Amino acid sequence: MSEQGKFKWVIVDGIGPFFRSYNKRRINWSKIPLAELPVEGDAADVYWRAVREEMAEFVQRVRAHGYNTVTLDDVAHVTLHESYTDALKLRVKRLAKEMRILIQIIKNAGLRVLMTSDVVPMTATLVEGMGGRRSEIARYFKALLENFILEFPEVDGVVLRLGEGDGKDVKGDINNSLFIETAKQANVMLKDLLERFKFHQRVLVCRTWTVGAYPVGDLIWHRKRVRGLLSGIESDFFILSLKYGESDFFRYLPLNHAFFETSVQKVIEFQARREYEGAGEYPSFIGWDVERYAQELVGANNLVGMSVWVQTGGWHAFSRRAYIGEGSYWVELNSAVTVQVLQYGRSVDEALSKFYGSIKLEQVRRFLELSTEVIMKGLYVEEFAQQKWFFRRVRIPPLLHVYWDCIFFQHPIKKVMKHFVEDEQKAIRDGYAVLENFEEMENLAEKLGWSVEDVRFMHDSYKLIALARGYIFAPYTPEVKERILAAKREYKALHPRSQRPRYRVKTSFKRLELSSQKIALVKRLFFRKKRGYRLLDHLVTIHLLGYIYRLFHKRYEHKIPKFARKSAMGIDAILK
Known part of the structure; x- marks a missing residue:
């Protein structure tokens, strides 16, 4: 008999199997690349057989870690519409057929299934035919969702992403546009959709992740906007899904206050595969963050679940897939501990003891403390990360000079960062000081049977990141440039792409023709410290x-x- 947890919904993203044999140099991990998957011929048959095998493995492994729900992408690519071209209809029919088989694999393992949808997916024909008429687009989207529910009665609900569309690299006949511009529009749409979801006894999950576009773009942190979104919504078939912080999955963020707003059901989102922190290529432990947020969530209104991203997020070359084959050890460690802490109420030490035993606990904890210090002080510039700044509708990320798989040595970033950090020498010292952690980390990794190679890769990458600190905060000289270029060549030689993905080192020493006085003026005019x-x-x-x-x-x-x-x-x- 499985252990009883506190939450009804323990959700994990199931996109990993779909990225098998996906050989792009830099991958968009935001969703399954459904427009690019094979749908015809022997190659398609081979591909989908392998996906089924991997999905069967994936669901058994996540189930063992305590998950009870899997999300898949997406409604528009598995639901036929009359506007689709013949080629698109052929693709949708094959995707729908294969998705039904995969859904059954998940259901047979005793897990629920949720399907995602952006708001709103459109074809070029639909865009031309509707001409931007909002009422027609809303009716089309409502009908699309209802058709999906009728065609996939085994699916337990739909997850809506209303504040972000497709990336610029996404190709295909179906593209997602930002249809919702205001909280009022979102509120009207949700109430309309909820009538049909209640009728069909399906759950509607609304994600508040927004990227700053239109008035609704501040939904991730603006409390009044959240209240406007949820006004008059009271339903057992509605869930609000919130990231733990007021921005994307970064460190140094306060708990999102929306968990304490209104009485609707809510789930909290975490990211085990840290898209800004190596994406599973090296240890980036989140256990103590999760434990702190769990303590702060006491008193949150109607928290009914948790959602953990173990594959989704980011544009980068890092390509380990969690819970499949060799998996991604560091991601799965984060994932397992997050479930133990949130779902079963254990401390981090109790969770680690459950997996590693009490004898190894001291070594495990010491390794994770050392690696966490490297992240917190070596990746993030602590003084900058602790500040709260807003530009327009967006909270400025606490990490700028390293983003996804890029380490930046660029003059504009140098000019900007210097205006937000006073103790520049401490910033430089911190970057180099954490490099001293790696010798002990390597020794501990060897004793624990963990990947020493991953620790060495982290060390080599963070040597470059420390050098980036020196470039940003110390005076620039031609010798600095030569040292950076030499370090870049050495890093590439140590970690050739033929052996493993690595960070991209982006260098541009062209000076930004903007004086410090003008940057300071821009800062005062366009950046603010308060949310309002x-x-x-x-x-x-x-x-x-x-x-x-x-x-x-x-x-x-x-x-x-x-x-x-x-x-x-x-x-x-x-x-x-």
């Missing part, structure tokens, strides 16, 4: 700045770093 908007924000930062960008972005787009223009939804998303 100033009059200046309403008049200039939100409205005027967005208008100016739309007016001139084509002329000056090339001046914006490619990383900001081309990654995810692009910088233009937060300026809508």
Whole structure:
């Protein structure tokens, strides 16, 4: 008999099996690449047989760690619509057939299934035919979801993502646009959809993750916006899904206060595969963060579950897949401990003892303490990460100079970071000081039977990150440039891509033609420390700045770093 936990919903993302043989150099891990999967011929048959085998393995392994629900992507790619071209209909029919088999594998293991959908998926034909008429788009989306429920009665519900669309790299006939612009629009849509979900006895999960676009773009942290979203919604078939913090899955973030707003059912989201912290290539333990948030959640209104991302998130080359084959040890450690702490109320020490025994506990804890210190002080610049800054509708991430699989040695980042950090020498010292942890970490890893190679990869990567600190906060000289380029060559030689994915080292020493005085003025005008908007924000930062960008972005787009223009939804998303 399985151990009884406190939550009804213990959710894990099931996208890993779909990325088998997916050989792109840099992968978009935000969702299953359904538009690119094989659907015809022998190659498709071979691919899908392997996916089924891996899904069977995946569900047994996550079930053993305490999960009871798996999420899959996505509604529009498995539900036929009359507007689809013949080629798209062929793809959807095959995807629907294979998804039914996979869903049955999950259900046979005793787990629930939720299917995701952005708000709202459209084809070019639909976009042209509806011409932006909101009422027609809303009716289409409602019908699409209802058709999905009828065609997939075995699925337990749908997870809506309403504040983020597809990345700029996503191709295919179905693309997701940002349909919802205000909390009022979202509220009306949810109430309308909930009538049908209640009728069909299916759960509707709404994620509050937003990227700053439109007035609803601050939903992740704006308490009034959350209340507007949920006004009048009271249903056993509705769940609000919230990330633990007020931004993406970073450290140094306070608990999202929305857990204490309104009485609707809620689940809390964590990320075991840390997309900004190596994505499972090296240890990045979150157990103590989870334990602290769990303590702070006492008194939260109607928390009914947890959702842990073990594969989803980020644009990078790191490609280990959790709970499949060799798996991803560090991700699965995070995943297992998160369930133990939140679902079963254990301390981190109790959770670690359950998996490693009390004899090894001291060594395990010591290793994780050392590696956590490396993350907290060697990856994040502690002084900057502890600050709270907002730009327009977005809380500024506490990590800028390392992002996904990129380490930046770039003058614009140098100029900006120096304006947010006073004790520059401490920032430099911290980066180098944590490198001293690695000798003991290697010894402990060897004793525990953990991957010494992963620890060495982490060490080599963090030597570069420490060098990036020196570049940012120390005076620039030609010798500094040569040292950086030499270190970059050494890193590439130590970790050739043919052997394992590695960080991309992005160097650009071209000076930003902007004086320190002007940067300070921009900081005062456009950045604020408080969540609430100033009059200046309403008049200039939100409205005027967005208008100016739309007016001139084509002329000056090339001046914006490619990383900001081309990654995810692009910088233009937060300026809508």
